[in-house]
Amino acid sequence: MAYNNADYDFKGCVAVVTGGNGGIGAAISERLARAGAQVVCWDLKANPASPFRQEEVDITDPASTDAAVQRLLADTGRIDFLVNNAGYAGSTVPLDEYDVAEWHRIVNVNLLGVFHTCRSVVPAMRVAGSGRIVNIASLAGKEGTPNASAYSAAKAGVLALTKSLGKELAHAGVLVNALAPAAVKTSLLEQMSPAHVQNMINKSPMARLGTVDEVAEMVAWLCSGSCTFNTGAVFDLSGGRATY
Numbered sequence: 204m205a206y207n208n209a210d211y212d213f214k215g216c217v218a219v220v221t222g223g224n225g226g227i228g229a230a231i232s233e234r235l236a237r238a239g240a241q242v243v244c245w246d247l248k249a250n251p252a253s254p255f256r257q258e259e260v261d262i263t264d265p266a267s268t269d270a271a272v273q274r275l276l277a278d279t280g281r282i283d284f285l286v287n288n289a290g291y292a293g294s295t296v297p298l299d300e301y302d303v304a305e306w307h308r309i310v311n312v313n314l315l316g317v318f319h320t321c322r323s324v325v326p327a328m329r330v331a332g333s334g335r336i337v338n339i340a341s342l343a344g345k346e347g348t349p350n351a352s353a354y355s356a357a358k359a360g361v362l363a364l365t366k367s368l369g370k371e372l373a374h375a376g377v378l379v380n381a382l383a384p385a386a387v388k389t390s391l392l393e394q395m396s397p398a399h400v401q402n403m404i405n406k407s408p409m410a411r412l413g414t415v416d417e418v419a420e421m422v423a424w425l426c427s428g429s430c431t432f433n434t435g436a437v438f439d440l441s442g443g444r445a446t447y
Contacts, residue, residue: 208420211427214239217279218426221262221320222289224250226389227339230415231286231422238423240284245271245320262289262316268323276327283331284426285324287317287361288339298352306353313357317364321379325372334377335426338365339418342385342441358383362437369435378434380425385441388412409442 218235222228223244232242232255242255245268249257258274261267275282291312293305317338328334343351344358362381369379386403404410418440424430425438439445 209424209427209429211238211423211429213283213426216240216283216426217275217281218242218284218286219245219275219282219320219324220255220286220288221245221260221316223255223286224253224257227384227387227415227418228286228288230419231288234416234419234423235284235286235426241279243275246289262319263311265319265322268319272323272327281331282324282327283334285320285328285334285336286339286422286426287320287337289316290339292351292354295350297350301353309353310357310360313354314360314364317361321364321368325368325377328377329372329375332376335430336368336377336379337422337425338379338381339422340365340381340383340437342383342439342445345383345437345445365437366435373434378425378430380430380433380435381437382418382421382425383437383439383441383445384413384418385439385444386412387418387440388414407442407444411442413440413442 213235218240220228220232220242223232224246232244236242243258244253244255245258245260247261249259258271260271291309293309338361340361341358343355344362347355365379365381372379385407404412421438421440
C-alpha cells in the first residue's frame with residue numbers, strides 16, 4: 204500500500220523558522236513554503252542563495268529577537284508560526300571536562316534562545332488570538348545522552364518550557380508543542396565516526412536514522428488546522444526508540 208503525505212494550505216500565513224537555512228531547518232522551511240506559507244529564516248548569517256526571506260538574528264540576544272519581530276510585523280502584520288529549530292550541539296565530553304564557557308553557550312543557544320524568541324513573538328500571537336509554536340527539542344532531553352550534559356539539559360528545559368507555555372496559552376488560541384527526534388540524517392553526522400553513527404542506528408527498533416523530511420512533515424501537521432487539541436505536548440520521532 205502506498206501512503207501519501209497530507210496536503211496543507213498555509214497561504215497567507217507567515218512562518219518564522221530559526222536556523223532555517225540548513226539540515227532540518229531547510230526541510231521545514233521548504234515544507235511550509237510548499238504549502239503556501241511565507242517563510243522567514245532567522246539565522247546568525249543570511250544565506251543569499253536561499254529562496255526564503257532572510258533575517259540576521261541572534262537568538263541569544265533578546266534585543267535582536269524583539270527587533271526582528273517588530274520588523275516583520277511592520278512588513279506583514281502577522282506571525283502565524285514560530286518554529287524554534289536553531290541549535291548548537293557543542294563538544295561531547297564528560298561533564299567535569301567541559302569548558303564552562305562552552306557549557307553556558309550550549310544552554311544559551313538551545314534553551315535561552317527558545318525563551319527569547321517565544322517572549323518576542325507570543326504578544327503578537329496573543330493579540331491575533333491564534334498561532335502555532337513548534338520547538339525542536341531532542342530525545343537527549345528525555346533520556347540524557349552521556350557526554351552531552353549541556354545539550355541534554357538544555358533540551359530537557361525546552362520540553363518543560365513547552366509544557367509550561369502551552370498551559371499559559373491554552374485559552375489564547377495559540378498551540379505550543381515540541382518534537383523530540385532521535386538521530387536524524389544530516390551533514391552533522393559526517394563529523395562523527397562511522398562507529399558512533401552505527402551505534403545510534405542500532406538503538407532504533409526501525410534500525411535506521413530519521414530523515415529531515417519526516418521532521419518537516421510533523422512540523423507541518425502541528426502548524427495545521429488538523430492539530431487542534433494538542434498543546435504542551437512532546438512528539439517523539441525516534442523509530443520506536445523512545446520508551447516514555
